Amino acid sequence: MSLPRVVSREEWLAARKELLEKEKKVTRIRDDLNADRRRLPMVQIEKDYVFEGPDGRASLLDLFEGRRQLIVDHYMFDPSWDDGCPSCAGRVDQYGNLDHLHARDTTIAVVSRAPLAKIEPFKQRMGWTFPWYSSYGSDFNYDFHVTLDESVAPIEYNYRDRAELEQAGFPSDMTGELHGTSAFLRDGARVFHTYSTYGRGTEQVGGTHYYLDMTALGRQEDWEEPAGRATGAPRADEVG
Numbered sequence: 001m002s003l004p005r006v007v008s009r010e011e012w013l014a015a016r017k018e019l020l021e022k023e024k025k026v027t028r029i030r031d032d033l034n035a036d037r038r039r040l041p042m043v044q045i046e047k048d049y050v051f052e053g054p055d056g057r058a059s060l061l062d063l064f065e066g067r068r069q070l071i072v073d074h075y076m077f078d079p080s081w082d083d084g085c086p087s088c089a090g091r092v093d094q095y096g097n098l099d100h101l102h103a104r105d106t107t108i109a110v111v112s113r114a115p116l117a118k119i120e121p122f123k124q125r126m127g128w129t130f131p132w133y134s135s136y137g138s139d140f141n142y143d144f145h146v147t148l149d150e151s152v153a154p155i156e157y158n159y160r161d162r163a164e165l166e167q168a169g170f171p172s173d174m175t176g177e178l179h180g181t182s183a184f185l186r187d188g189a190r191v192f193h194t195y196s197t198y199g200r201g202t203e204q205v206g207g208t209h210y211y212l213d214m215t216a217l218g219r220q221e222d223w224e225e226p227a228g229r230a231t232g233a234p235r236a237d238e239v240g
Helices: 009-038 086-092 116-126 162-167 199-204 208-213
Strands: 050-053 056-059 069-074 106-112 132-134 180-187 190-198
Touching: 009 208, 069 086, 106 208, 116 132, 180 199, 190 199
Parallel strands: 069 106, 106 132
Antiparallel strands: 050 056, 050 132, 069 180, 180 190
């Protein structure tokens, strides 16, 4: 097995400081990227999607649970499967304490195409408590390009059409479930789609801050650009 070189503390410190400059550069670039993400325009959701949750039928507006923002994790769970995707399981296991998101007026919910009768026992077996809804029978997965079926909607994933996907090495018979994350903003009863990411874009998760970075309101700190979107909510580290 290949291991790092063994050096003196002085040599390690010099190398570490050099790396630190690169890390700081990436942090500044990420801050700029997040600001550009918050500057994205948004699209009003006109379709009346219907989901099924533990309390019965729910609209997309219901998924907000009264909060200003909603993050939807598109979890791969085909109606014919008995269990959900194991790779998606690793992602949702990183949610942690949802109170930190709630403190920023943001709800996170998982949505899959499998019927609730399959979702609920799997969720219970995994020990998860986050809200999970079934989109079975609706266009939601197809409209947000996480279920590919050309008989329902043109093939598109990660903002590339079929020809571009095939050129990138995807198989020609692209069908079935894929993963992604979408962010929505509520203004009264109106719901807007502000952001979606797919493929390796979902790797940016792993904590409350990175989830908030996907949203239109961001971390809601005074230092963020564009200015004027801080809500006065407590910092995530003040929630306990």
